[in-house]
Amino acid sequence: MNPYITNTPQEIEQMLRQIGVKNIDALFADISLAHRPKSFKLPQGLSEYEVVRHVTALSLKNNVHVVPFIGGGYYDHYIPSAVQALTSRGEFYTAYTPYQPECAQGTLQALFEYQSSMCALTGMEVSNASLYDGGTALYEAMMMAIRITGRNKVIMDGEVSPIYRKILKTYTHHLSYQFEETPVVHGQSSREEIERLLDKDTAAIILQNPNFFGAIDDLTDIMEKAHKVGALAIVSVYPISLGLLKTPAEMGADIVTGEGQSLGLPLNFGGPYLGFMCARKKYIRKMPGRIVGETVDSRGQRCFVNTLQAREQHIRRQKATSNICTNVSLCALQAAIFMAVVGKTGLKEMAQLNLDKAEYTKQLLSKIKGVEVKRSVPTFNEFTVHLPKDASEVVAAMMKKGFAAGFPLGRYYPGMERYLLVAVTEKRTKEEIERYAKALQEVLD
């Protein structure tokens, strides 16, 4: 059963006659008997409504009704309805990579606008047309810095997401790069530790703002020190925070990456997400992935094309800046539409709401006996709290009360079993925050 095959038996007959074979099997004569499948046991096909019923039932086995106070780099933000309505257009999502620019101006212009908005957000001069996700984008940034500097050593700040750190280790452990990590300080980046490691062999220092523990920072001094030894400064940022926070460009960053999920993409159990990458203009030829550029057509009208393709694998093969072929066009489109709908003032309002609600949550939690909120470290919409008992157990108990209470840091940091990472977005209401604080108090009592 395959409803998507449209040719009738008569047409199939005509086609076989045209080809000059008796039946379809004859078309597979090149596959010898020895190469035929040893087994091919798959379920019988179902009708559309049977599949819909089955998959819908599976979706209902996932509990999305807990009130989320969990982040860790992936946030429950509101997505304006226009975003999905527009990205659901078949003209966008069933198109291919815009290799034929005359019949792909829609995708190309949208990607150019995406790149422009990412530049607006980060303050950087250039952006590519997207990468897979925040973690792999950071890996690509590291490789880019190694290519630019011709150096082999990379310093990773301990406050960077442990997920990202694990990804970078996987990609580099069999290659001859020196990968140094500063110890986790659970606060703002340790200047001493970074300075101790920075030297003339350093290709890049990798930072994150806000960092994994939610701390915000002005990283200007670290970036200056990196530049003094000829190293590049790479920083992974959280786009929504840039509604309020100092831009990486103002701090002096050379390459900026991050997870763009917060820009209008659903959580989707981990993907598809949006890796973004911006940089100083002088590094554009070392960037990985597709880049859309403006030009004119033969009639002199403005138009858009994939540009600087000599960097890419389909031209350069083993000498390409990256093996990446696909970007995540549709996710970039989603982010472009999100940034256009929310707009200049909306992004600032949204960031302010995140900050205010997180601060309110902090206030309520710090009143609970035994709960300690580190008030000395400035944060945006995520922060850590120290609990009087194992955070994992607390989270399990809070689940029963209808809350995803946060992320227990012991999962990635031995010794931090009593710490919980709590995220509060604009979607959390005062009432939810108060119920959350009350539930936590009950769990701890």
Added chain:
Amino acid sequence: MELIFEKSIVGRKGFCFGPSDVPTHARIASKYARKVDAPLPEVSELDVVRHYTRLSQKNFSIDTHFYPLGSCTMKYNPKFTEGLARLPGFTDLHPLLAQLSGGEQWTQGALQILYELEQWMCEMTGFSAFTMQPLAGAHGELTGIMLMAAYHKSKGNSKKKYVIIPDSAHGTNPASAAVAGYETISIPSNKDGGMDLRALKAAVNEQTAGLMMTVPSTLGVFEGNISEIAKIIHAVDGIMYYDGANLNAVLGRCRPGDVGFDVMHINTHKTFTTPHGGGGPGAGPVGVNEKLAKFLPISRVVKRSDGVYVLDYSYAESIGYIASFYGNFGLLVRAYAYLLMLGKEGLIDTTNHAVLNANYIKAKLEPYYKICFDRICMHESVFSASKQAERGVHAIDIAKFLIDQQIHPPTVYFPISVPEAVMIEPTETESKQTMDHFIAKMIEADKLSQTSPAAFKEFPKTMPVARPDEVKAARDIKTSFFGAPTDAA
């Protein structure tokens, strides 16, 4: 058409967040705060809706046009899978929920999909385990090569240095091998489009880490010597990598795991028709045999004896994390739903008709265009526009002619080993009428190349834009509304 930024009016808003309901009003200390607001567009929601609707209308897409783009498998993307992937039970699910203690009970539906998809992919390909994590085909390739490297490391194969790749391969193959730290050796194709065995034997030695192969090849030809090739590579303890870009031609007819391959990736956006999205997101699950299974990335989804699906991180020899989470889940849901609907017979039909349609177009166009290999093709056929090129009409010109005929051009200039290549893949979802129309237009192009070759330089004439000046784009680089980094040398 204007950019969204050029429609901006100071003070205009597209979205209202409403007043805060909490009593707190916090300030970011000035040393941490941005000096000026991000200059995003200031437009209304209606402005945005019209703008992007109009932009969408400037695209060709499968929903609007025939798209016989060889090697890309632009088949129809069923609508019901879209609806299912957008169910809130999937879209609102936080990935870290599954990693909380007891979190598996909140994510059983999602984990079951990942688990069952792995089982089916194993059965379809003859492999013993799959990871769903790779986020695109090329990401799958890189993962596969890292598994290859992990294997050699564990065996103490310290001399392994080269990965062998046929000249007809996708550019991602050599690029992925290079990124993973290997050098690459290119092997030419023989006159039938197969691999030149003599050249292969000459290239293989104890430094050979493995071979990457696309079957059927990008020339649309099934490699008949596959068992022998596997024997040659395995004799030096090399790893056989199957690039699944063309799996849609052999699904149900041949399983890579049965014929000597050790590792492969699947492009779900090709074989399992998850939408291409204008260039991603993709998904590139990687399958392996027993030899490589222990090196697969973590986490893996396993089914406990009590029937509960859980994430398992306890693989000591795993290469580690290759992506943040469990793969491009939204796309995997679409692939899962598609597979459930088609089932065994439906999948075999898919393969059969993909190959039938490709051969039909090949048979019809052979009198007009030079065919590369005079034999039955698989899911795509490669022509050369060399006859037309002699008249001054190149593959790109024919492509631009087709655009004016409201047909997306085939892939041109790939594989790079074929001069003036025109690679046609109709897919199983296209009707005979659509193909006949395309064939008629291709014949018209050939006729026109004889009568008025100069006319081609003006095509396309009917699109919103004519041929772009790509040299200018690369010279006067402008990649953002905010500036022109022209001095980017």
